[in-house]
Every structure is written in structure tokens, then in C-alpha cells.
Amino acid sequence: MYNGAILIGAGETRAADTFTAVNPTTGAAGDVAFSNAGPAEVAKATALAAAAFEVFSTTSLDARATFIETVADNILALKDDLVATANAETALPLARLQGETGRTVGQLKMFAAEVRAGLWLDATIDPAMPDRAPLPRADLRRVNVALGPVAVFGASNFPLAFSVAGGDTAAAFAAGCPVVVKGHAAHPGTGELVARAIQQAVASCGLPEGVFSYLPGTSNELGGALVSDPVIKAVGFTGSRGGGLALMKIAAQRAEPIPVYAEMSSINPVVLLPGALAARADAMGPAFVGSLTMGAGQFCTNPGLVIAIDGPDLDTFVASAAKALTAAQPAVMLTPGIHASFERGVEELASHAAVITVARGCVGDGVNQAVGALFTTDATKFTADEALSHEVFGSSSILVRCKDIAEIKTVIAKLEGQLTATIQSGDGDEAAAGELLPVLQSKVGRILFNGWPTGVEVSHAMVHGGPFPATSDGRSTSVGTLAMARFLRPVCYQDTPDTLLPPALQAANPWGIARRTNGVLELGK
Known part of the structure; x- marks a missing residue:
């Protein structure tokens, strides 16, 4: 169950400042006092995320996929409590929430499968050409690597599929990025239940505790502190245009500006x-x-x-x-x-x-x-x-x-x-x-x-994004496996000893992934 705590790494803490959920059907406040996280909790969570990044970002494909599948299994085990809690906090129908639970679990497992496939690494090899005239070519090898710790903002309208373990979190985990979630105040009990499921998966998979933290709260100060923290390298946000623009401004004014992938406004x-x-x-x-x-x-x-x-x-x-x-x-x-x-x-x-x-x-x-x-x-x-x-x-x-x-x-x-x-x-x-x-x-x-726009299929080909202000970056999507690209960046290795290369680029191809060599796609095992 949930108790209103802030979850930082493997532990939990509380704050004197609290808030309660509101049942929108009745307007009545809930019984549980939820802690309002603040800048101090942000600093603790991001410090743990920074410490976890190197280990998590270099886990094997199978280990990372297993972790994501464990998150999915833990959430599925909570299905009845999740649906009942979300229904009380959002007034969304039970059938809708049952379907959303399935979507959340399904997209996590889809990302796990995508991680194992390894195509997202875009491993590309241009072997050395020492005899090329007039100049030789160095050995060049490129692969996508994790961007760094990511801040994710839970959405109001999808308490599961676009929230604590929603598409942004799933994509960031798949890319190898630790995640700090700012929980949405409209459904804090639901958020905490999911957060505990992730926390348990981190522990059972033997990962560093800083892979995940959950910071509930109602204040703009919390979101601002999270986006401005120098450890955070990217932001995933679904919400209002005003909220998205505010976060974009904070991110742009940092000493090191970072991308904010905000889904904000659309009339379709x-x-x-x-x-x-x-x-x-x-x-x-x-x-x-x-x-x-x-x-x-x-x-x-x-x-x-x-x-x-x-x-x-x-x-x-x-x-x-x-x-x-x-x-x-x-x-x-x-x-x-x-x-x-x-x-x-x-x-x-x-x-x-x-x-x-x-x-x-x-x-x-x-x-x-x-x-x-x-x-x-x-x-x-x-x-x-x-x-x-x-x-x-x-x-x-x-x-x-x-x-x-x-x-x-x-x-x-x-x-x-x-x-x-x-x-x-x-x-x-x-x-x-x-x-x-x-x-x-x-x-x-x-x-x-010849259809209607409500309803988004979670699939490899889906694009849930668009030119501004639908999203802050129309080149991206927040649904589907392409969402991983938001949290990756390419690195090229030149004349690097084979033993020092990432596994995806080593001569033996130990992960057995598809790679492009001299422009020709070579299928893995």
C-alpha cells in the first residue's frame, strides 16, 4: 500500500509540508497526507542518479530488459489495488483503468524486447583502410549511448500509461538512463504504488538504488528544482502549454541547457x-x-x-x-x-x-x-x-x-x-x-x-508528437520504441583497442546484434 512517503533510491522519507488527494466525483479530500518533496529531496535523488548512471548505462541488454520486465510484472501484481486507487483519485472508469494498466505493462515489455534486439544502438562500423590513397582511413565505430539521468513529469490524464512507469520512464530505462519522477498531485496514491513497484524491481535486479526515485508534490518549485539540477540531462513532460513552456525556459537558462520533450497542446x-x-x-x-x-x-x-x-x-x-x-x-x-x-x-x-x-x-x-x-x-x-x-x-x-x-x-x-x-x-x-x-x-x-483520433496504439511505428506547440520537438515521439531516441546520443570511437570498445562495437559482436559495416547491414544472431 501507499503511505504518502517520498521515495529516494531504496529509502523513503517524509516532509512536514503535505497535501491530500481529492476525489473528483465528490470533491472530498482523501485521508492520507502525502509529503511535498522540495529542493532538498531533489538534490538527494539526483546525487543517487548520478552515482547509478555509469553502472546502469553499461548493463548488458539482457539485464536491462529483465529489469524492465520485472517492473511490468510488479505492476501487474498490483492491478486490483492500482485500479481501485486510480478510480478514487481520477474518477476514470474501472474498465478504462484496467485497460490502461494493460497498456502500461504492455509498453514496458515492448521496450524490454526492443532493448534485447539492439537495433536502437545503431551500431555502425567503418573499418580502417590503411592502404587507401591519397589518405588512409582510421577505424571508425559509432554507437548510441545513454544521455544521463532523466526527469519525468507524471501526466494528469493517464495516471498509469503516461505517469510514473509510463512511456517516458520506460523509454529512459530502455536507453540506460536513471529516472527521477515528479509525481502528479492529482493521483498521488496511484503514483506511489507504481513507484514502489519500480523500487522493488531495482532492488531485486541488483541495480544501484539511484536508478529510480519518486518525488511527489504540488509546487512549481519542485519541478523547477528538478529541471535546473545539473545532474539531469533531459526532461519528459506531458501537460499544459504553460507548464511545458515554463520548464523549457528553465532548461534553456541552465549553464548547460538540456532538451525538454514536452507534449503540450493539440486540437487534432x-x-x-x-x-x-x-x-x-x-x-x-x-x-x-x-x-x-x-x-x-x-x-x-x-x-x-x-x-x-x-x-x-x-x-x-x-x-x-x-x-x-x-x-x-x-x-x-x-x-x-x-x-x-x-x-x-x-x-x-x-x-x-x-x-x-x-x-x-x-x-x-x-x-x-x-x-x-x-x-x-x-x-x-x-x-x-x-x-x-x-x-x-x-x-x-x-x-x-x-x-x-x-x-x-x-x-x-x-x-x-x-x-x-x-x-x-x-x-x-x-x-x-x-x-x-x-x-x-x-x-x-x-x-x-476514416477513423477518429482518440486512441494511440503503442507500437514500433507510432508517432505521438508533432510540430510546436503539440510538442516542444516535432522530431520526437512519446509513444512507441522511437521514444528511446530522446534519451540517447551517438559516440564515435576512432582507432580504439577492441578490448576497450563497448560490446556493441567489439569485433566478436558478443551481444549478437545487427550492425552496419561499410554501409552494409549485417544481421546478428
């Missing part, structure tokens, strides 16, 4: 092309609303913008969506603060002179409940006011009516970077879709056809 445009509307406008309405209201709209891939050519078929879609939304039941949001922010955002849109309210969802009798909202405007008005394209975190969306494909392209071109874009297409839409793809590709990290 959905384009309804004429052929799709002609064929299935009525059916797309409820499907869209289902995506919009799923989880109270608290997904970073929520469809916050719909773009289409005006006409009778679009009217059919709007009527169908309005009917579905009017019947949609409200859902409790993660925290009172998130609910208050959602209400402000919806009110600002409802009172905007350029916006018409299409429909609202059912109003419930509980607290912190998100009532879905759908608005509409035209392309001219939308592109004239940047505020209309700002994210409202929750089940709120704007439909933009356009004259033609050219105007759709204009609307997309005015957007900021996004995580996803969706094209609903049908017969006769291929040319229009082909025209839109280049501009969409410049704006997003993932393009979907």
Missing part, C-alpha cells in the same frame, strides 16, 4: 471530405461525438476541430452530431481545476461573436462534470481570430464551414502544430485528399484516414 483537426459526407454524414455524427466525449474529452488526441465544405450533406452531419451530443451524459473530469478551466474555455467560445453554439450535452447533478459542447463558425472568421484555434481541454469542438478545398487548405495552413489530423474520405475524394496531405504533413505527427 478532422477533415470531412465531400464523398465521405455524401456516403455517411448521418453515421459520422454519433461516431464523432463518441470520440469527442470519450473520457470527458481528456485525451491529447481529442477532435477539437472539424473542417468541411458547406452544403446539405454537412448540415446532415451537424444535425446528427447535435442529436448525439444532446443525449450524451456528462462525465466527471480529472480534477476540479481541470473542470474549471474547461468551463472557462467553453464559456469564452459560447460568448464569442464569431461562434454559434450548435449543441450542448446533458447537464448532470454532480460536481466537476464536463458537459460536451459543439460550436460552428466559418473559415473567414476562424482564420481571423487565433483564439478560436486554442485548445479547450475537454469535450469541446468547433466546426469550420469552408467554401471549397482551397479554403480548407487555408484553414489548415493557419493552424499551429498538432499531434494528429484525420481525413474522412469516400468515393471521389482521392484527389482532394492528395491535395491536403502535404499541408497536413507539415502540421502533424500522425495522419489518420
Whole structure:
């Protein structure tokens, strides 16, 4: 169970300053006092992380993969307690949390398998060419190495899959980086349960205790101290644009600036092309609303913008969506603060002179409940006011009516970077879709056809990232095995004795990994 402690390495400590979890369904405070970590705890945790780095970053592929699998197994053993605790702290449905537990365990095991495969090392060998004219070539060997200790910030909307042992932590461990987690105050009991599972895995696998520490807390000072600590070499963050920008500023002002991989803001445009509307406008309405209201709209891939050519078929879609939304039941949001922010955002849109309210969802009798909202405007008005394209975190969306494909392209071109874009297409839409793809590709990290953006598959090919401000670095992803690249850097060894080379580059290839020699890929064992 959890007791509100701060976990630093193998030990635990407490602070006089405490906070409690809040049950968003009732608004009631929990019974456990959780310690607020501060700069002193940050310094202790990062010192242990620095001491652990050399050993952890040079573990064998099998040892590191076994550790990650042990974390997964420990979490799975806690499944019932985890789901019950997370449900009380976040109001997320039990089925959703059971699925998220499975996703968390699954992605850890996927990273373990990726570690063993060794492809991420990108081992590359250009053997010496002593007889080359006019100049000989030295022996050159390159491999990816761990960046250093990483700070990870737990997310509010995914208490498991994007939190203490979520994708950022899994990717950092896989890369060989010790991790210091700043636990999210919205689900501290859940966070501590997972943190203890990791702590136990570190011990049972015989790793240095500084491989992992967990610092719960509510203050911005804690996050600032963690990012500014000179031991930390990179940051993983999922949250608000304001929070991400603040951390980026701190990281940039350090004596040694470091990368902040922040996922921050996205409205995920959905384009309804004429052929799709002609064929299935009525059916797309409820499907869209289902995506919009799923989880109270608290997904970073929520469809916050719909773009289409005006006409009778679009009217059919709007009527169908309005009917579905009017019947949609409200859902409790993660925290009172998130609910208050959602209400402000919806009110600002409802009172905007350029916006018409299409429909609202059912109003419930509980607290912190998100009532879905759908608005509409035209392309001219939308592109004239940047505020209309700002994210409202929750089940709120704007439909933009356009004259033609050219105007759709204009609307997309005015957007900021996004995580996803969706094209609903049908017969006769291929040319229009082909025209839109280049501009969409410049704006997003993932393009979907004939689906809805909510839901992210954890796989090798997935990209969950996008141009700013969707993420702070559009070249990266926070989901999928490519996420490891954020916490790696290449090192080249020149004319280095074989016995001193990392195993991945030694002549005997003791790890049996695939390597590229003289530009030719050679498969391992």
C-alpha cells in the first residue's frame, strides 16, 4: 500500500509540508497526507542518479530488459489495488483503468524486447583502410549511448500509461538512463504504488538504488528544482502549454541547457471530405461525438476541430452530431481545476461573436462534470481570430464551414502544430485528399484516414508528437520504441583497442546484434 512517503533510491522519507488527494466525483479530500518533496529531496535523488548512471548505462541488454520486465510484472501484481486507487483519485472508469494498466505493462515489455534486439544502438562500423590513397582511413565505430539521468513529469490524464512507469520512464530505462519522477498531485496514491513497484524491481535486479526515485508534490518549485539540477540531462513532460513552456525556459537558462520533450497542446483537426459526407454524414455524427466525449474529452488526441465544405450533406452531419451530443451524459473530469478551466474555455467560445453554439450535452447533478459542447463558425472568421484555434481541454469542438478545398487548405495552413489530423474520405475524394496531405504533413505527427483520433496504439511505428506547440520537438515521439531516441546520443570511437570498445562495437559482436559495416547491414544472431 501507499503511505504518502517520498521515495529516494531504496529509502523513503517524509516532509512536514503535505497535501491530500481529492476525489473528483465528490470533491472530498482523501485521508492520507502525502509529503511535498522540495529542493532538498531533489538534490538527494539526483546525487543517487548520478552515482547509478555509469553502472546502469553499461548493463548488458539482457539485464536491462529483465529489469524492465520485472517492473511490468510488479505492476501487474498490483492491478486490483492500482485500479481501485486510480478510480478514487481520477474518477476514470474501472474498465478504462484496467485497460490502461494493460497498456502500461504492455509498453514496458515492448521496450524490454526492443532493448534485447539492439537495433536502437545503431551500431555502425567503418573499418580502417590503411592502404587507401591519397589518405588512409582510421577505424571508425559509432554507437548510441545513454544521455544521463532523466526527469519525468507524471501526466494528469493517464495516471498509469503516461505517469510514473509510463512511456517516458520506460523509454529512459530502455536507453540506460536513471529516472527521477515528479509525481502528479492529482493521483498521488496511484503514483506511489507504481513507484514502489519500480523500487522493488531495482532492488531485486541488483541495480544501484539511484536508478529510480519518486518525488511527489504540488509546487512549481519542485519541478523547477528538478529541471535546473545539473545532474539531469533531459526532461519528459506531458501537460499544459504553460507548464511545458515554463520548464523549457528553465532548461534553456541552465549553464548547460538540456532538451525538454514536452507534449503540450493539440486540437487534432478532422477533415470531412465531400464523398465521405455524401456516403455517411448521418453515421459520422454519433461516431464523432463518441470520440469527442470519450473520457470527458481528456485525451491529447481529442477532435477539437472539424473542417468541411458547406452544403446539405454537412448540415446532415451537424444535425446528427447535435442529436448525439444532446443525449450524451456528462462525465466527471480529472480534477476540479481541470473542470474549471474547461468551463472557462467553453464559456469564452459560447460568448464569442464569431461562434454559434450548435449543441450542448446533458447537464448532470454532480460536481466537476464536463458537459460536451459543439460550436460552428466559418473559415473567414476562424482564420481571423487565433483564439478560436486554442485548445479547450475537454469535450469541446468547433466546426469550420469552408467554401471549397482551397479554403480548407487555408484553414489548415493557419493552424499551429498538432499531434494528429484525420481525413474522412469516400468515393471521389482521392484527389482532394492528395491535395491536403502535404499541408497536413507539415502540421502533424500522425495522419489518420476514416477513423477518429482518440486512441494511440503503442507500437514500433507510432508517432505521438508533432510540430510546436503539440510538442516542444516535432522530431520526437512519446509513444512507441522511437521514444528511446530522446534519451540517447551517438559516440564515435576512432582507432580504439577492441578490448576497450563497448560490446556493441567489439569485433566478436558478443551481444549478437545487427550492425552496419561499410554501409552494409549485417544481421546478428
